[in-house]
Amino acid sequence: RKEVEQDPGPFNVPEGATVAFNCTYSNSASQSFFWYRQDCRKEPKLLMSVYSSGNEDGRFTAQLNRASQYISLLIRDSKLSDSATYLCVVNTTSGTYKYIFGTGTRLKVLA
Amino acid sequence: GAGVSQSPSNKVTEKGKDVELRCDPISGHTALYWYRQRLGQGLEFLIYFQGNSAPDKSGLPSDRFSAERTGESVSTLTIQRTQQEDSAVYLCASSQGREANYGYTFGSGTRLTVV
Numbered sequence: 001r002k003e004v005e006q007d008p009g010p011f012n013v014p015e016g017a018t019v020a021f022n023c024t025y026s027n028s029a030s031q032s033f034f035w036y037r038q039d040c041r042k043e044p045k046l047l048m049s050v051y052s053s054g055n056e057d058g059r060f061t062a063q064l065n066r067a068s069q070y071i072s073l074l075i076r077d078s079k080l081s082d083s084a085t086y087l088c089v090v091n092t093t094s095g096t097y098k099y100i101f102g103t104g105t106r107l108k109v110l111a
Numbered sequence: 112g113a114g115v116s117q118s119p120s121n122k123v124t125e126k127g128k129d130v131e132l133r134c135d136p137i138s139g140h141t142a143l144y145w146y147r148q149r150l151g152q153g154l155e156f157l158i159y160f161q162g163n164s165a166p167d168k169s170g171l172p173s174d175r176f177s178a179e180r181t182g183e184s185v186s187t188l189t190i191q192r193t194q195q196e197d198s199a200v201y202l203c204a205s206s207q208g209r210e211a212n213y214g215y216t217f218g219s220g221t222r223l224t225v226v
Binding site: 034036042043044045046049087089098099100101102103104 | 146154159167202217218219
């Protein structure tokens with residue numbers, strides 16, 4: 001099993017729709033979680049951290065489910081500019097302490 | 112500097128040649144990562160430096176790949192005897208510490224093409 005798994009998509013949604021992605025992780029000891037956004041042919045950029053109690057930043061909501069070992073990202077009122085690949089990042093304690101990126105979920109918001 | 116700087120931004124090399132990629136992390140960032148991203152694929156972890164600790168080299172795909180870091184500053188990734196399958200974007204990222212509570216900052220990458 002991969003340490004971090006994501007549905008590659010693409011998720012094609014109309015403007016204004018609500019869309020959610022999940023990301024599962026295998027290490028139950030993981031403590032730190034992030035969502036990154038990567039535009040085509042660009043480097044990844046931090047979108048938001050994921051806190052235990054869940055957190056919101058404008059139209060974006062991130063949640064953590066420790067029991068089922070997944071994190072989620074919810075995007076409300078999708079904009080064309082939200083089209084990108086969304087990467088989840090989880091820390092791992094196997095070997096040295098480091099972070100593992102998922103392969104990303106591609107989102108296309110359609111006009 | 113203000114961000115993570117990588118050079119060169121693009122590199123075309125002939126199969127069998129050695130290449131050296133450079134990363135200048137944000138000043139004061141103790142953690143530095145190298146990743147590889149092939150076209151249309153996810154990020155593949157290569158190597159991780161944290162302060163003066165021994166680097167985690169567990170992601171390096173073969174002994175043709177090596178990386179060094181001078182203290183908490185510049186890092187170089189060297190690929191010897193390049194192969195066509197080495198063609199990818201090589202991304203460097205740095206963070207303030209092991210916990211990376213503020214996430215990583217990525218450089219814009221070096222696009223390597225082996226012909």
